[in-house]
Amino acid sequence: MSKTHHLDLLNNSISYFREAVAYAQRESDDTNYWKFAILHVVQAMELAFKERLRRVHPTFIYESVDRPGKTLSLKGAVERLRNPQIGNIPIADWEVAKILKAFDLRSELTHFEFNHSHDHIELKFAEIFGFMIFFYRRHLGLETAAFIEEEQHNRIIRLVRTRAELLDRAKAYVKSLEGGDIWLCPTCQEGTFLTAEEQCCFCHHKECVVECPTCGAESLESQLIDTSDLLDWDYDEGRMVLVEEIGLEDHVCPECISETRQKVEDLRRSQYDEDRAMEEYYARKGG
Numbered sequence: 001m002s003k004t005h006h007l008d009l010l011n012n013s014i015s016y017f018r019e020a021v022a023y024a025q026r027e028s029d030d031t032n033y034w035k036f037a038i039l040h041v042v043q044a045m046e047l048a049f050k051e052r053l054r055r056v057h058p059t060f061i062y063e064s065v066d067r068p069g070k071t072l073s074l075k076g077a078v079e080r081l082r083n084p085q086i087g088n089i090p091i092a093d094w095e096v097a098k099i100l101k102a103f104d105l106r107s108e109l110t111h112f113e114f115n116h117s118h119d120h121i122e123l124k125f126a127e128i129f130g131f132m133i134f135f136y137r138r139h140l141g142l143e144t145a146a147f148i149e150e151e152q153h154n155r156i157i158r159l160v161r162t163r164a165e166l167l168d169r170a171k172a173y174v175k176s177l178e179g180g181d182i183w184l185c186p187t188c189q190e191g192t193f194l195t196a197e198e199q200c201c202f203c204h205h206k207e208c209v210v211e212c213p214t215c216g217a218e219s220l221e222s223q224l225i226d227t228s229d230l231l232d233w234d235y236d237e238g239r240m241v242l243v244e245e246i247g248l249e250d251h252v253c254p255e256c257i258s259e260t261r262q263k264v265e266d267l268r269r270s271q272y273d274e275d276r277a278m279e280e281y282y283a284r285k286g287g
């Protein structure tokens with residue numbers, strides 16, 4: 001990144017934002033327009049975060065303050081913005097979750113792994129759009145007219161309101177239900193995932209609810225953790241030993257993972273001690 005680039009962070013952010021708005025205001029049913037709207041608004045957000053950090057100190061836009069060159073990841077930028085010693089901007093955990101989720105969505109969009117519904121990306125856009133308006137005004141000191149036309153603003157605000165209404169409706173539905181667990185949806189990050197229906201009643205994300213093979217508790221399939229990295233033993237029978245001694249499963253739920261890791265670690269240590277004792281025994285016997 002060149003020096004002049006730094007000075008253009010804000011202007012670049014605003015031009016991405018305007019592009020995003022241009023795609024969004026077509027109000028088309030073509031999902032592609034919404035993909036472009038998301039790509040642009042997330043880019044605008046990333047640049048705006050860097051601009052805010054640059055205003056604190058120019059080196060804060062780099063991943064390592066000592067070694068300028070590589071610019072910060074979005075996650076790193078959010079952490080610095082929230083840090084009381086740096087940005088000191090109160091961004092709530094749920095907001096951070098949404099920001100990072102939108103960023104993941106951008107990666108999925110650019111890597112063609114995209115299988116979200118039209119409604120879902122429209123919602124995502126509305127969320128980040130709403131957040132960015134607030135961020136530009138409150139944290140970069142801009143007047144609304146500096147980054148969006150009034151008419152466009154009002155049109156998209158209506159969209160954002162529609163989204164809020166949809167969410168209210170989904171939450172009312174959740175309240176009206178009797179029985180069945182309600183979880184945080186991994187896609188929209190709202191408390192609207194109905195385990196009985198294996199579907200989120202807000203963003204319509206579908207996912208299997210499975211039992212953890214270790215503790216039997218119910219978990220979302222995507223949240224089970226693969227244990228194959230625990231099998232990185234330097235001798236072949238490692239896996240068999242683990243499976244036999246501690247009943248290691250291929251996947252465990254997030255509740256089980258630390259206990260499982262601990263068991264593997266304990267076993268590994270005792271195995272190591274045993275091996276050392278054997279070595280010593282044979283060394284002494286040989287010598």
Ligand SMILES: [Zn+2]
Nearest residue numbers: 185188200203
């Ligand atoms: Zn959802």
Ligand SMILES: [Zn+2]
Nearest residue numbers: 212215253256
């Ligand atoms: Zn478990």
